[in-house]
Amino acid sequence: MSPQLLILLAFTMDLISSFISILVGYKAFKSYKVSSAKSFLYLYFGFTILGVGIFLRAIIVTFFVLIFRIMEDIPSSLLSLSNFAGIIFTATHLVAYSLFIATYVIQAGSSGQQDLGVGGAVAAAVFPVARLFYIPTLELLAITMLGFVVVSSLMNYLHKRSLNSALVFFGFSFMFLSHLLFLFMIFDEFLLFYGQIMRLIGFVCLLIMLARVNRTHV
Amino acid sequence: MSKKHKEYRSKIRIYADILNSLLRHGGSSGPTHLLLGANLSYDRLMKHLKQLIDLGLISEEKNDNGRIFKLTDKGRAFILEFAKIEKFAEAFGITI
Numbered sequence: 631m632s633p634q635l636l637i638l639l640a641f642t643m644d645l646i647s648s649f650i651s652i653l654v655g656y657k658a659f660k661s662y663k664v665s666s667a668k669s670f671l672y673l674y675f676g677f678t679i680l681g682v683g684i685f686l687r688a689i690i691v692t693f694f695v696l697i698f699r700i701m702e703d704i705p706s707s708l709l710s711l712s713n714f715a716g717i718i719f720t721a722t723h724l725v726a727y728s729l730f731i732a733t734y735v736i737q738a739g740s741s742g743q744q745d746l747g748v749g750g751a752v753a754a755a756v757f758p759v760a761r762l763f764y765i766p767t768l769e770l771l772a773i774t775m776l777g778f779v780v781v782s783s784l785m786n787y788l789h790k791r792s793l794n795s796a797l798v799f800f801g802f803s804f805m806f807l808s809h810l811l812f813l814f815m816i817f818d819e820f821l822l823f824y825g826q827i828m829r830l831i832g833f834v835c836l837l838i839m840l841a842r843v844n845r846t847h848v
Numbered sequence: 849m850s851k852k853h854k855e856y857r858s859k860i861r862i863y864a865d866i867l868n869s870l871l872r873h874g875g876s877s878g879p880t881h882l883l884l885g886a887n888l889s890y891d892r893l894m895k896h897l898k899q900l901i902d903l904g905l906i907s908e909e910k911n912d913n914g915r916i917f918k919l920t921d922k923g924r925a926f927i928l929e930f931a932k933i934e935k936f937a938e939a940f941g942i943t944i
Contacts, residue, residue, distance in 0.1 A: 661933040665860050669942040737941050786941030794939035843935045848871070848928050 637695055640823060643830045644688030650833040650840075651681030657840055669733045676729030683722030684829075690715055713765075720768040727775040730802075734782035769813040776806045797839035804832030861944055862886065862896055864930045867905060867923050876918040 655677030662670035694712050698704055783799040811825035857865075869885025870877050877885075883893055897917060900906045905923035909916045919927075937944050 657936060661936055664929060664933055665858070665937075665944045667858075667937070667942060667944050669940070670937075673940060673942075733940065733942065737943060782941070790938055790941070792938060794935060795941065798939045839939050840936075843932050843939065846928070846932045846935050848924075848931050 633699075636823065637692060640826055641688050641692045643826045644684050644691075647826075647830050647833045648681040648683075648685035648688065650837045651677045651684060654836050654840060655681060657843070669736050672729045672733045672736070676726045676733065679722050679729070680726035683719050683726065686722075687715075687719040690719075716765055717768070720765055720772065723772050724768065724775065727772060727779060730779045731775060731782075734779060734786075737786075738782070766813055766816060769809055773806065773809045773813065776802065776809060780806050794839045794842055797835045797842075801832045801835035801839070804828045804835065808832065858944060859896075860930070862888070863900060863905070864927065866893070866896055866900065867919065867927050867930075870906065870917060870919045870923070871927060875924075876916055878914055878916055882917065 655674050658670045658673035658677060661667070662674055690712075694708075694715075697708070780799070780802045783795070783802045787795040787799045789795075805828075808825040808829035811821040811828060815821045815825070865886040866882055866888075869882050872885065873881055879890070879893060879897070882888075882897070883890060886893060886896075888896065897906065897908075900923070901908055903922075904920060905926055907918045907920055909918060934944065936942075
């Protein structure tokens, strides 16, 4: 797989993920307008912030990857800027996860280089830049927060035993797995790509849930 | 039938219960059936029925047998929308 194709794939996956996230957020907003239940409002802000965060990260990471590939010497100011953007984007995820936690709380009340192989070599051409946008400490925080959300959605599934609640549980679980892979990117940079796949699968689970909800008949 | 605690029913849930009760009776019914279907006192039912009329979700007609409440198209659309919201809420464990 060529680096160009990898960039395009990663960009497309992020774009689809952000679109689904905003779609779920829109549904939550519509539900809030009818029911005035605050949990929907948290869900709306959570998914919208998450979607916008993923969308902006996709565009800016792709831009930086392309810029860094054509530049011989990368100015330190540009590196600092990409690091700063990474902190901002991860922060949007943390805000979104905080809102998901609020939704459930209300209801309950190295970078060490290794032999990466051929795929790894391609990844190494793309991901050293993309990696700047992932901060291990913040990823740990995201994992902890999303862990709470996953457990809450599991409890909800065990209580309701419905396919829709299972899809939400799987959705959050795959997002949780994606953050684990982003964290372990310090060992193998190709894990970023797998992490993006996991996140996309998570959002597809949410999309299936949304489609099922919209097919409801009386 | 005993419950450990009495569950609070939101206004929107009460509206949905009344409208669903009407739907079960073919779209029109007198207050007696609605009292049982929505599990409300007469005074509270009348208060909510007036609000539903003001919202255009039901209409009221008077005949020889008394008052008849009819589900409007807007009311039917509300029932469908509420059913979708209920499913969405259930998926995330949200109580409406």
